[in-house]
Amino acid sequence: MTPVQSPDFGSSSVDELASLRALLACPECRSTLSWTPDEATCGHCSARYPIEDGIPVLIANRALADHDELDHERGHQHVASDSHKERQAAHFDREMAAEFEITRPHGAAPLYTWLLREKFRRAVAPLGARLDGQTVLVVCGGSGMDAEFLHELGAVVITSDISIGAARRARERARRGGFRLLSIVADVERLPAADASVDLVYVHDGLHHLERPESGIAEMARVGRAVSITEPAQAAGTRLAVTLGLALSREESGNVVARLRPQAISAELERSGFRTISRGRYLMYYRHEPGRIFRALSRRGLFLAARTSWRAGNAVFSRFGNKMNVVAKRINR
Numbered sequence: 384m385t386p387v388q389s390p391d392f393g394s395s396s397v398d399e400l401a402s403l404r405a406l407l408a409c410p411e412c413r414s415t416l417s418w419t420p421d422e423a424t425c426g427h428c429s430a431r432y433p434i435e436d437g438i439p440v441l442i443a444n445r446a447l448a449d450h451d452e453l454d455h456e457r458g459h460q461h462v463a464s465d466s467h468k469e470r471q472a473a474h475f476d477r478e479m480a481a482e483f484e485i486t487r488p489h490g491a492a493p494l495y496t497w498l499l500r501e502k503f504r505r506a507v508a509p510l511g512a513r514l515d516g517q518t519v520l521v522v523c524g525g526s527g528m529d530a531e532f533l534h535e536l537g538a539v540v541i542t543s544d545i546s547i548g549a550a551r552r553a554r555e556r557a558r559r560g561g562f563r564l565l566s567i568v569a570d571v572e573r574l575p576a577a578d579a580s581v582d583l584v585y586v587h588d589g590l591h592h593l594e595r596p597e598s599g600i601a602e603m604a605r606v607g608r609a610v611s612i613t614e615p616a617q618a619a620g621t622r623l624a625v626t627l628g629l630a631l632s633r634e635e636s637g638n639v640v641a642r643l644r645p646q647a648i649s650a651e652l653e654r655s656g657f658r659t660i661s662r663g664r665y666l667m668y669y670r671h672e673p674g675r676i677f678r679a680l681s682r683r684g685l686f687l688a689a690r691t692s693w694r695a696g697n698a699v700f701s702r703f704g705n706k707m708n709v710v711a712k713r714i715n716r
Contacts, residue, residue, distance in 0.1 A: 441575035451548035484526035495673035509661035523589020527553030543569035604655035616707035664704035
């Protein structure tokens, strides 16, 4: 990804920024926010939310935003020594991890990139070939990879994560890529938006971090006119992956990794007034950072064979898949 001129909202795009901010609301009472360069204030409950480095922090407990998944990268979270060299190594590894999050899948092994884009394709294809002009709120959006994919389809994107570090990386991704998005800090269980205020609420591998994923699903349904959910599935493939050590049953924090059932998600959305337009499982595996195997399989000739094998495997065994997605639209009344 080549650095280009910053796409930050300048004078020519003030209206665009204002229209995106107008979609946001107080996460506590869902009332309208008023904006200054330094903070957003609720006109009803008077709650105040800071704007840090241009990023609105729209959560009640500001301290939650300081947690960052990068702090768990590469095993350095447990380094207790004050050794200067160890601190340097931890800092370098964290910077390398941050750079990877900002740029992936650009520059990665082609097979890795193809698999990530295939997951995304399955998540949005039921909604049509393009999303031109549609407003999309990405929840648990991390460092903005899915926000970039959505922008490529013409969507107007707000990407959110509870980590301000992730929000900053998403903004940096947009700066380097030369596209606009609004990056905010928000909690998927208390979204800062009014009811049915955005065209699509999108999540990719975020709800399984929650103690109660259904609370995040309910908030997505409240805010969106359409919902796309891609998460780890409760399935034979998942159980096998855990047994083989290819997937975790618990995160490093100790939380159980929630595996979801597409039928249960559809039922939850339908109770909230949605109609399921796509639902299913499929097989998917890649390491968070691609290694030598993915580079080898991305060589000329092997790449085509790997894709063909993946498609053939899913044609036969998708019902046992470790990944699931559900796409639903609000029923107009």
